[in-house]
Amino acid sequence: MRAIYITGFMAVGKTSIGNELGKVLDLPVIDTDQYIEEKLAWDIPSIFERKGEMYFRDEEQTALRELPRENVIITTGGGMVLRKENRCFMKENGYVITLESSVNTIFNRLHDDLSRPLAAGKTRRELQKLFKQRQPYYHDADLIVETEGKSIPRIAPxxxxxxxxxxxxxRSTDRGCSNSPK
Structure with a gap:
């Protein structure tokens, strides 16, 4: 089976739902952020602080290409979709599933979370602006699943x-990316 890539904004439940899917489908689950942290022996905030966001985005792109492309569920960091090359790679090698939730729910989950450099200390309005900027990239997916008000056991099936x-x-494995946002 082709890889299953779970994308979406921060705190929409990618890891939790990916883990549930892994149980249901009996597939391993790999989280790209965790993979990068283990590879570099730094946590995400330290990577951003020491090397910057561009360095981290390069590491994300490298990690995506290092990971298996079959019989696996890959949960991605919220910014994985920012690069067209990553979106195309995921579409060419698997199923891209985006999870969505409201900005209010996301803000409530993130407002005290210091482990996410791009959300730490942000107001609801600032977070909403980032969310809207990224939304076209998240919508460049094979399936969009609204998670608002749904339990994980309801979303996985x-x-x-x-x-x-x-x-x-x-479905054809030649899925291209010509219509993908830049």
Whole structure:
């Protein structure tokens, strides 16, 4: 089976839902942020502080290409979709599933979280601005799943059903990225 890439804004539940999908589908789950932290032996805030966001984005892109492309669920960091090359790579090598939630829910989950450099200390309005800037990139996905008010055990079967439909329809593996946002 092609890789399953879980994308979405910070704190939408990518890791939790990815782990549930891993149980349901009996597949390993790899979190790109955790992979990068282990590889560099630094946490994400330290990477941003010491090397900057561009260095981290380069590491994300490298990690994406180092990870398996079959029989795996990969949960991505919220900024993985910022580079068109990453979006194209994920589409060419797997199913891209974006999780969405409201800005209010995301803000409530993030407002005391200092582990996310791009959200730490942000007001609701600042977070909403970042969310809106990224939304077109998140929507460049095969499936968008609204998570607001849904439990993880309810979301996972929705995604599994969609994946099974895709596998049965034998979707072409040449999926290109010509219509992808820049």
């Amino acid at each position: 929705e995604i599994v059903g969609w994946i099974k439909t895709q596998m049965l329809s034998k």
